[in-house]
Amino acid sequence: MQLPPSEQSLAGKVIAVTGGASGIGRATAKILASLGAKVSIADLSADALEVVAKEIRESGGEVFVKATDVRKRDAVETWIKETVDKFGGLDGAANLAGVIGKNHGKMMLADHDDDEWDFIFDVNVKGPHSTLQF
Numbered sequence: 001m002q003l004p005p006s007e008q009s010l011a012g013k014v015i016a017v018t019g020g021a022s023g024i025g026r027a028t029a030k031i032l033a034s035l036g037a038k039v040s041i042a043d044l045s046a047d048a049l050e051v052v053a054k055e056i057r058e059s060g061g062e063v064f065v066k067a068t069d070v071r072k073r074d075a076v077e078t079w080i081k082e083t084v085d086k087f088g089g090l091d092g093a094a095n096l097a098g099v100i101g102k103n104h105g106k107m108m109l110a111d112h113d114d115d116e117w118d119f120i121f122d123v124n125v126k127g128p129h130s131t132l133q134f
């Protein structure tokens, strides 16, 4: 089957995916790999990442996984450096690590305490910013 040009263009591209052990990130990583991209996946649990890596490899895809907390800039930098070392470059990122926080649906946003707000902001906002810097 001939893929449309938009999908052909992913072949051989290196894409970094955060939150790839579950949910939208996992589905995105698998789709990218199925379209020929080399995917580098970061998430919190090494065990959960290995499950996804196995699925991708068994489908013929290329994958690198690294347990990484996107709130930690040093860890993100190490993950990206190792990705470039392994695959020879980096072409794009899908920032899908995300949290809704323990109080989602229980209270107004303005009533979240500072620690909870910092936690959500660090993962959902500062995480993607770090990933895109390296």
Ligand SMILES: NC(=O)c1ccc[n+]([C@@H]2O[C@H](COP(=O)([O-])OP(=O)(O)OC[C@H]3O[C@@H](n4cnc5c(N)ncnc54)[C@H](O)[C@@H]3O)[C@@H](O)[C@H]2O)c1
Pocket (backbone or CB within 6 Å): 018, 019, 020, 021, 022, 023, 024, 025, 042, 043, 044, 045, 068, 069, 070, 071, 096, 097, 098, 099, 100, 123, 124
């Ligand atoms: N699923 C939906 O319908 C939906 C709708 C709107 C928005 N969202 C948002 O999109 C994001 C992803 O949704 P999902 O359904 O895939 O959620 P999910 O919980 O299944 O996946 C999120 C992934 O991010 C990872 N993660 C969390 N904190 C991390 C950190 N500090 N470092 C690295 N990885 C971390 C988790 O371990 C998990 O694997 C979330 O922010 C969610 O709130 C989801």
